[in-house]
Amino acid sequence: MILQSFSSEETIRIGEKIGSHLQKGDIIALQGFLAAGKTTITKGIALGLGIDEDVTSPTFTLISEYYGRLPLYHFDVYRLDSVEDFLNLGSEEMLYGDGVCVIEWSEKILDVFPEHTIYVRLEVNEDNSRSIHLENWTYGEIL
Numbered sequence: 001m002i003l004q005s006f007s008s009e010e011t012i013r014i015g016e017k018i019g020s021h022l023q024k025g026d027i028i029a030l031q032g033f034l035a036a037g038k039t040t041i042t043k044g045i046a047l048g049l050g051i052d053e054d055v056t057s058p059t060f061t062l063i064s065e066y067y068g069r070l071p072l073y074h075f076d077v078y079r080l081d082s083v084e085d086f087l088n089l090g091s092e093e094m095l096y097g098d099g100v101c102v103i104e105w106s107e108k109i110l111d112v113f114p115e116h117t118i119y120v121r122l123e124v125n126e127d128n129s130r131s132i133h134l135e136n137w138t139y140g141e142i143l
Contacts, residue, residue, distance in 0.1 A: 015044020021139035029106035032122035071099030
């Protein structure tokens with residue numbers, strides 16, 4: 001499924017729709033270049049999970065936790081060097097826990113994801129709009 005976004009507000013709304021469908025144990029593997037909208041769509045996913053807190057990129061903290069309808073574990077693995085670094089964070093407990101995981105720069109650790117992982121690739125188009133590709137999405141139409 002490919003969705004189009006023409007503003008950050010629209011990307012947040014798409015994320016919110018995604019978040020409203022998510023269930024315990026879901027993993028969202030975000031992919032896209034710098035400034036593609038990974039944190040922006042995560043803000044929407046958090047809203048869809050009923051989270052009121054301001055979501056920011058966990059680039060330096062590596063993991064941020066938020067609580068709503070389900071816990072949200074927001075990872076940014078950009079600064080990690082290996083899958084082992086990711087696993088040493090205690091991430092398996094979160095990947096297979098009671099919440100939802102959203103992982104920015106997931107292409108660095110593809111080997112750790114279970115089969116049911118939902119992949120979201122964000123691409124910046126020439127007109128500065130975003131193409132949002134959802135792979136392995138099983139919850140029906142977004143919009």
